[in-house]
Amino acid sequence: MRHTLASGETRQVFEGIGAVGTAAFYVLSIVTVAAFLIGSWRRTQKYRRGRPAGRGGTIRRALLVSPLALRRRPDTGSVAQVATNATIGRRNRGVGIAHFMVFWGFITLFIGTVILTIDFDIVRHVSKWFWGHEDSFFTGTFYLGYSVVLDTMGVATVLGLTYLALRRGVRPPARLDYSRAEQPAGGYSRKALVLGDWMFIGLFAGILITGFLGEAVRIVANKFPEFEIWSPAGWLLARGFEAVGLSAGAAATTHTVVWWSHAFLALGFVIYIPYSKAMHMLVDGVNLLAHDKNATRALPAPPADADHIGYRELADFTWKELLDFDACTKCGRCHEVCPARTGGAPLSPRDLILDLRQWADLQTGGKTLLDREQRPDATGPLQNGQAAVAGTVIPAKTLWSCTTCMACVEACPVGIEHVPTIVQMRRSLVDAGTMDPTLQQALQNLASQGNSFGKSARMRARWTKGLETPIKDARKEPVKYLWFVGDYASFDERLQDNSRLLATLLTKAGVDFGILYEGERNAGNDVRRVGEEGLFEMLAEQNIKSLEAAQFEEIFTTDPHSLNTLRNEYPALGATYKVWHYTELLVHLVESGALPVKPLNLRVTYHDPCYLSRYNGVIEAPRTLLAALGCELVEMPRNKTNSFCCGAGGGRIWMDDSVLSERPSENRIKEAAALEDVGHFVVSCPKDMTMYSDAAKTTGHDGTLTVLDIVRLVDQALVRPPAEPATDDVAVPV
Numbered sequence: 001m002r003h004t005l006a007s008g009e010t011r012q013v014f015e016g017i018g019a020v021g022t023a024a025f026y027v028l029s030i031v032t033v034a035a036f037l038i039g040s041w042r043r044t045q046k047y048r049r050g051r052p053a054g055r056g057g058t059i060r061r062a063l064l065v066s067p068l069a070l071r072r073r074p075d076t077g078s079v080a081q082v083a084t085n086a087t088i089g090r091r092n093r094g095v096g097i098a099h100f101m102v103f104w105g106f107i108t109l110f111i112g113t114v115i116l117t118i119d120f121d122i123v124r125h126v127s128k129w130f131w132g133h134e135d136s137f138f139t140g141t142f143y144l145g146y147s148v149v150l151d152t153m154g155v156a157t158v159l160g161l162t163y164l165a166l167r168r169g170v171r172p173p174a175r176l177d178y179s180r181a182e183q184p185a186g187g188y189s190r191k192a193l194v195l196g197d198w199m200f201i202g203l204f205a206g207i208l209i210t211g212f213l214g215e216a217v218r219i220v221a222n223k224f225p226e227f228e229i230w231s232p233a234g235w236l237l238a239r240g241f242e243a244v245g246l247s248a249g250a251a252a253t254t255h256t257v258v259w260w261s262h263a264f265l266a267l268g269f270v271i272y273i274p275y276s277k278a279m280h281m282l283v284d285g286v287n288l289l290a291h292d293k294n295a296t297r298a299l300p301a302p303p304a305d306a307d308h309i310g311y312r313e314l315a316d317f318t319w320k321e322l323l324d325f326d327a328c329t330k331c332g333r334c335h336e337v338c339p340a341r342t343g344g345a346p347l348s349p350r351d352l353i354l355d356l357r358q359w360a361d362l363q364t365g366g367k368t369l370l371d372r373e374q375r376p377d378a379t380g381p382l383q384n385g386q387a388a389v390a391g392t393v394i395p396a397k398t399l400w401s402c403t404t405c406m407a408c409v410e411a412c413p414v415g416i417e418h419v420p421t422i423v424q425m426r427r428s429l430v431d432a433g434t435m436d437p438t439l440q441q442a443l444q445n446l447a448s449q450g451n452s453f454g455k456s457a458r459m460r461a462r463w464t465k466g467l468e469t470p471i472k473d474a475r476k477e478p479v480k481y482l483w484f485v486g487d488y489a490s491f492d493e494r495l496q497d498n499s500r501l502l503a504t505l506l507t508k509a510g511v512d513f514g515i516l517y518e519g520e521r522n523a524g525n526d527v528r529r530v531g532e533e534g535l536f537e538m539l540a541e542q543n544i545k546s547l548e549a550a551q552f553e554e555i556f557t558t559d560p561h562s563l564n565t566l567r568n569e570y571p572a573l574g575a576t577y578k579v580w581h582y583t584e585l586l587v588h589l590v591e592s593g594a595l596p597v598k599p600l601n602l603r604v605t606y607h608d609p610c611y612l613s614r615y616n617g618v619i620e621a622p623r624t625l626l627a628a629l630g631c632e633l634v635e636m637p638r639n640k641t642n643s644f645c646c647g648a649g650g651g652r653i654w655m656d657d658s659v660l661s662e663r664p665s666e667n668r669i670k671e672a673a674a675l676e677d678v679g680h681f682v683v684s685c686p687k688d689m690t691m692y693s694d695a696a697k698t699t700g701h702d703g704t705l706t707v708l709d710i711v712r713l714v715d716q717a718l719v720r721p722p723a724e725p726a727t728d729d730v731a732v733p734v
């Protein structure tokens, strides 16, 4: 079996290994491939147990339609995204570059091994059978090119891996700490997770190090053939060995030891992949290609054929969700940005995914080496058998802590979609009646009156009383714009001034608009995210009926939550509209001169509502508007799609927040208060107005930071005829 090529620029494959060693290597390789295939097959069987995810079109588009598309914040995955590791580098360039080097280094080294196998095990045999002499393409120019490419990529891999290892080992960021928020210290152990991380890095590094060492001692043993300079790293290392006195004979003996070490590490790593964290190497690319943010914007309706509501058991999850669990690399980016976790709530999106992974593995008999949490008793992710996933494996308090802000989905570099999974489990809790009494009350109000305030539906348009120009009823006369006002802007007395102000400005600008009066209901966005699907459908149907009775061209809304569901979820119910946010309308009116303004010369900061910026990409309109008003915008560190949630979303505004040590809104106000010379905290969502006005008071910043709706600034900047008194003062926040 041992082959030697007579001469030329090449190297022997099993140099110094001998016939028995070569045979043993082949046996070990067959065992390795078998173990890898069994592990991968078991994983695949797990995914096959999931329900259809409806991602065929997403994957096809990612593969075929937009393989080269690499937009800044794409909604769906693409081949380019996977190939460039763009999602990893998006919020951490250093890690992105290091991972890119490791990623492509690994692929190149793998391809190099495949090429060598093709030459050694196929071409040489086939040529011998057909032509009677052994032929090889692994010589001459090809070999030299092969050597320099693999050496270079090997060095890049070592550098990338070194960076990642140092970062993790020397000064690890807080997000890589695996301690849990909701478990007492000592109630669990995650040492195996840490060990799993280091095992992965160690095996990989070991393969690279022994690879270079083997190359270097081979060069020394062969007395520095000139062409081996095309393996520059190995050559330099060999010169180093020579300098410390390694003889050719000693190098030949060392080569055998190093060769076997390399072989064992490489084969061991291949076996390790499907049973460990290294599995992410196989599934993350697929998970990204199947990723679609629209699945979070527009939540899936419960499957028509399900015999229960929400997720209770493994069979309820889709294959994409099961793939999500294995795709998690424990990078902690979601954990870091989660407002619930930051505020001390018992929720970490990372731990939620890891718990579901461990539970799913337990259910399916999956074997994960390391990377498993240990507990003294069978609780949480260690539950098996009949335990319902929602409420037992994942505690109810964890599921209710989520604000559905989507920060986790946005931050995750491998396309994991936490929010739909959380909502599916909430549906199960709602079905079982496991919820906060205050939430229950809000849902009852919504069911009986169509608003969470519990006020009579007939009072919805009370806020319009006293307006100089009455607002048209779009059900009675045609209008260009239908203003979907939303619950908070309609019923909260602290916010009604802002609603009246907006109505006055629109009238002044000559905008043809109307409202639905008592025909409007809560749009249902947060009701759906609470998990009350039946109530969502009822509210949506009532709104659609009212909208069908009205005559309008386009909708604008004051409420980003309503915008999301009207724009993204109503189409599945047969109602498709063009929906704008009021800041988009205002910027148009200011820029067109319909609302003439003078510069305010204020230094302000602006808070991006999650449902506006992250969910719906409305980022520039409020900024352009502020610039048009002559405001100097000082950005908070967390801005645009990286905005920090106020804590109200996903129905949290209706729930008890005593689990929090610090409200997300308070955290946010402190972030704004730390900005230099900024006295105005500008919002563009009625719920934000409520949340941040309260937070400014509770944090003691209400004297220095004025929370105000952007409409107040427009009013303040408006150029009025000399006799006309100002509608209001900019310092009045509510």
Ligand code: SF4
Binding pocket: 334, 337, 338, 339, 340, 341, 347, 348, 349, 401, 402, 403, 404, 405, 406, 407, 408, 409, 418, 419, 645
């Ligand atoms: S949606 Fe927001 S609150 Fe919920 S888990 Fe993700 S980051 Fe945390």
Ligand code: SF4
Binding pocket: 327, 328, 329, 330, 331, 332, 333, 334, 335, 349, 350, 353, 411, 412, 413, 414, 416
């Ligand atoms: S879910 Fe995504 S962001 Fe969170 S730890 Fe896992 S890979 Fe990282």
